[in-house]
Amino acid sequence: MPEGHRAAPSGRPSPGGRTGAIGLGVCLALPLLGLALLMWQPEIDIAWEDHPAHFWLVLSAAVIGAVLAYAMGAAALQRGDARVLLASYAFLVTALFLGLHALATPGVLLTTPNAGFVLATPVGLALGAVFAVWSGSDLGGERDVRLVQRAGVIRAVVAAVVVGWAVLSLTEIWPFDAGPVPEEVDGMLSAIAGAAIVGHSVAAWRYLRIWRRRRNALPLAVASAFLLLAEASVAVAFSRSWHLSWWEWHLLVLAAVLLVALTARRQWHEERFAALYLDETTQGRRDMSILFADLQGFTTFSEAHAPQEVTQMLNTFFEVAVPPVVGRYGGDVDRIIGDALMVTFNRRGDQPDHARRAALAGLALQEATEAVVREHPGWPRFRVGINSGPVSVSVLGTAGGRTHTVIGDTVNTASRIEGKAPAGGVAVSAATLELLSGVVTEPLGALELKGKSEAVEVFRLLAVER
Template sequence: MADGPGEGRPGARRRAAVGAVALTLPLVGLAVLRLSEQLDMQWQHDPTHFWMVLGAALLSALTAYGTGAAAVRRGDVRVMYVSLAFLSASGFLGLHALATPHMLLETASAGFNISTPVGIAIGSLFAVASVREVDAARAAAEMRRARILRVALLLLMVVWGVASLLRLGPFGAGPGLARDSPPMVVAGIVSVVLFGVAAVTYVRLWWQRGGLLPAAMASAMVLLAEAMVAIVMAPNWHYSWWGWHVLMLAAFVLVAWGAQQSWHEERYAALYTADTLAGRREMSILFADLKGFTTFSEGHDPSEVTDMLNAYFTVAIPAVVKRHGGTIDRLIGDAIMATFNRLGDQPDHARRAAQAGLDLQVETARIADQHPGWPRFRVGINSGEVLVSVLGSEGGRTHTVIGDAVNVASRIEGQAPVGRVAVTAETLALLPGATTEPLGALALKGKGEPVEAFVLVSLGGATS
């Protein structure tokens, strides 16, 4: 399932059909086992159960970590909810592993026994939440809520585990709530429906974008739904009961494999929301480079040039990123390109960028003062609407910003005085109270009309 949209439709349809048939086989096998008592034999092997379940939980946890890190880095709500779905499944499945007799406890507790269906049910809620398209206006607030949910989910799993180990209240000894009881059946039906909705959406995503990962996600949703069916129907330690363990393991292996097969740069890009893939933002863009860098490089050994750049970047980058929340888009030789409001969560992006530029000049000037003859930075800042987009394909891919506002920032930086910060009129309009010196109307390459620019002296009012 790797054809791009519009490519190889007959082949894609055949593979989709084959995949659909393959995904129905576990349910067929479960039905056959449940209809034949002779086939659905009992087999209890505690070490096999423990290591299979623990291994599946760890694999799911790694997927949750990878997707969670990507979601935070790109502010992508869909990938964040995918991460929470796998975190729920992995955490509660890990608790189920602890229910294996003769491991931590001689006999299992109710809390451990029912942890897996609870984890899958919670995961189905996050799975269906992940299918929505969320625009930039709502993404930042929803990401904050999702991160709170992640903390709450982790706390729930810790409390559940402690209560189960201590056998407190309903988490005490015994099998607990029967898997075929009405509450479990209802939870199973709801989970299957939610996973089904998620699977259909990821199939559509694959059909539109292509790529292996959306197809793997769709298949994993189906396998988790089937695992929930097996949990409700299968008696403990029978072959059909082992089946749902295998189904969950298969789901996690499939997604991990799909992610591994994706190009390492922007590995989860095929799952991004449309806004993350190509969304518009009002942003401020900062460029900085060293005046006279080429001449300096010509007269010095490459190791000396490297030491000089590292000395500068050691103080320049924290001034931009840690102090003022900028994102380093790229480093090109001696040049720094940084963006502000990339995730849509910095309405004061112009002030952040301006203060970052001033701080960068202060910090790097200290280094330059200690090394006479080293080139010094100049900084240019512009604000405006840009497109945040994933560019490239396998072999080279990046998440960057495109637009005239970016080009103007780069051109302004090229005409900024050494050791100073130049801003455009668009940026200055967002900096009430700032003190500036006129730089004049600059003729910039590629611009039909001169661009008014100013040298930023200081910012009035509170800073970021």
């Protein structure tokens, strides 16, 4: 499936893209036209009260929305992307309040309608719209790095709001003491739905602007989903319970989350949400520390042993080498190729002490693998090289092969330093050493590195004050 309509060479949308956009606009307008027809001709807005159908329809929308929110949130935290994180909360809030609405189906949790549960859907749509508008705004910088760092706090607040709403609804404390008849909360319902309409419409417009820049199907799907949620909010405000107009908004919410979920699923699985990333996530610049490690003598060992033995050796090493680097010091494994390991620090811009983390991780890696070497004296040993400096953070490739990685001279130099490091040792550049304090080193001299026009001062790292 193409990821989106490509722009014509002039920079204007191609005729095919323009036709597709018009067709999508017509499809998105049909629900509103249908609702208008039902309002204009109320006799065709027939009633159909089916409690099981309502429960499973709403629950399906809630589950799909929650799964989508989880996938987006995981990608956002991995890449430190505030836009995708906030968009995930937009779908999460909507899904959780939809779950409350499902439980309000007569015969499930309650026997009669309840004001709080009746209001749950428009409240969820309105709160979701806040996150949707926020996610489509101009994001970036230190403020949004801190926002990603507080993702757990935001998630806890969202959960507390949902649980609190459920408790207040069940206890029927003001303002949820309006009684069991939904019509008695119509005024409040319409006001909340109105806020959701405005919010989702603004969010849809912002994501349409993202789509116009990137011409990828995913931003267009998100924009369309927010438009569908805006239309669902219109139906919430004007529909009659258990009539066709009322069932319409349930279907619109389900269509919205399905549209984004299916579009995301058809994106290439690596960096599935890359089309939504902030520019600094896909083409940003950061100061980082890069750690390379590989096994000295690996080629010779591979020639003398069966492939199964080589695989067992590598897995034994990586099982003890990776956990301290990632778990203890917060490194991100960029790639493992054969015996080579590349780890980045400060990838998301949230590790100002990246050089210290990398240095401690390098020593921890050697300490952990030394125990393996003692048990297997004939196995090769790791050598580690670390360099610090500016890098470009980028998404490289396209469907069929895409990766989020870092490139630049800092990365290349780190790789060259690792090739000069002694077996069992950690070598660092002068650039990394300048960012460290309380360290013990010994000079390895000015080394001629492949691809470098000038010699690079390299030091063996012996200890770092903890």
